[in-house]
Amino acid sequence: MSLLQQQRIDLEDILGRWQEALAAWRATGSDRDRDSAILRFELTYEVMWKHLQTLAHEQGLESNGPRQAFENAFRLGWIADEYVWADAMKARNIAVHVYRETFAQELGEKLAPLHAAFTQLLLKLPSV
Numbered sequence: 082m083s084l085l086q087q088q089r090i091d092l093e094d095i096l097g098r099w100q101e102a103l104a105a106w107r108a109t110g111s112d113r114d115r116d117s118a119i120l121r122f123e124l125t126y127e128v129m130w131k132h133l134q135t136l137a138h139e140q141g142l143e144s145n146g147p148r149q150a151f152e153n154a155f156r157l158g159w160i161a162d163e164y165v166w167a168d169a170m171k172a173r174n175i176a177v178h179v180y181r182e183t184f185a186q187e188l189g190e191k192l193a194p195l196h197a198a199f200t201q202l203l204l205k206l207p208s209v
Contacts, residue, residue, distance in 0.1 A: 083209065084135060085132070085135055085136065085139075085209035086209050088128065088131065088132040088135060088209075089132065089203075089206075089209050091128050092125070092128055092129060092132055092203055093203070095121065095124055095125045095128055096125060096196070096199060096200055096203065098121055099118065099121035099122060099124075099125050099196055099199075100196060102114065102117045102118035102120075102121045103118050103121075103192060103193060103196060105117070105118075106118050106189070112185075115185065115186075115189045116185065118189070118192050119176055119185060119188055119189065119192070122172070122173070122176065122188075122192055122195060122196075123173060123176050123177060125196075125199055126147070126169060126173045126199075129199060129202070129203075130144075130146075130147040130150040130151065131150075132206070133150040133151065133153065133154045133159075133206075134149075134150045134153075136154075136157075136206060136207065137150060137153035137154065137157065140153075140157060142156070142157075147170060147173075148170060151163075151166045151169075151170065154166075154202070158205075159202060159205045159206055160202060160205075162198075165194075165195075165198045166198070168191065168195075169195055169198065169199075172188050172191055172195065175188065176188055
């Protein structure tokens with residue numbers, strides 16, 4: 082199995098688990114389930130940008146980090162709304178580097194739209 086194929090399988094699995102965490106949070110409203118959904122977001126973000134990096138490399142573009150990976154995805158037409166991904170990068174940086182309950186609450190409210198954006202992006206990517 083190629084790296085691209087494994088990344089794609091991992092993304093599909095992670096997106097499904099993120100959806101499960103979101104559903105659990107909606108059902109319980111607990112901070113624990115919200116935090117689980119935030120962690121699934123972080124994981125999805127990391128695997129997605131690395132997958133974009135690999136795909137862009139196959140198109141002759143280099144991505145030295147997440148910002149470049151998402152910019153290349155925009156250049157290649159895989160991303161239509163660059164602002165959603167700017168928000169995703171900001172949300173990821175806040176989630177990873179700063180913990181305050183107010184930030185967790187704000188990020189929690191963005192998780193469902195972000196999940197939809199990640200799902201749409203995965204569907205737009207070339208098949209591997």
